[in-house]
Amino acid sequence: MAQSSIKVLLPIFPGFNTLDLNGPAEVLGNTALPPKTFSITVASATELTTSYENVTIKRDVSFSELRTSKSKLAEYDVLIQPGAAQHAIDAVLDSSDGGGGLLELIKTFSELERASSNRWLISICTGAHFLGAVGVFSGKMATTHWRALEKLKQVCAKYAQKQGAKDADVVRKRWVDGGHNAKGVRIASSGGISCGIDCTLWFLSERVGMNEAVTVATTMDYDWKFAKIDVTQGEIVERNERMETQDLDA
Secondary structure (H helix, E strand, O other), X not given: OXXXXXXXXXXXXXXXXXXXXXXXXXXXXXXXOOOOOEEEEEEEOOOEEEOOXXXXXXXXXXXXXXXXXXXXXXXXXXXXXXXXXXXXXXHHHOOOOHHHHHHHHHHHHHOOOOOOOOOEEEEOHHHHHHHXXXXXXXXXXXXXXXXXXXXXHHHHHHHHHHHOOOOOEEOOOOXXXXXXXXXXXXXXXXXXXXXXXXXXXXXXXXXXXXXXXXXXXXXXXXXXOOOOOOOOXXXXXXXXXXHHHHHHHO
């Protein structure tokens, strides 16, 4: 019997960072993997969602569909949460509906009962703020973009104080394995942008195998230092001396 795809949910919101979405999608949808190793689904509150870079993405499923049907949400093996510039993160955190239901979706996923294989919840860059806001990092170590570390500490401390929960230990790392929560969901977080690619490769090594992760990183020509892979090195910068001289004389 053929093995079913590992189902990945990527929730997006207005102003999300495209590489936070496409980095993990490139790793898990890479041509070096057997077809349909992963099945990737993009979720959003709205039909079309525009990124900070002005790229518009059409969703596969709505937040409301997933929130109203736990059985549908439980079909996903991993939720990977992209981040954004701080103003877009704050817009979700400060909204009356939690980003059209985004925060509730993350909270619900983190509390799903243990499946036959462990679920994963991974934040990319400042997407960590959403996990911190709903208590996912309570009592755990976590990271985010280095410029947003203090903000994440504040978000986690606010949840801990309000709920009487344990605070998070926020550190600067490329990625952090926070371990499993009480429901058996494995929590991971990553630093800025490229760190999300590192973390997703590591997730791939844990979920499928290190050989597969190394093959994907090598195919991408990505310098994944965790596995010390062989990548193309060096560069040549050609200069047109005549044009430089003309520019100086102008």
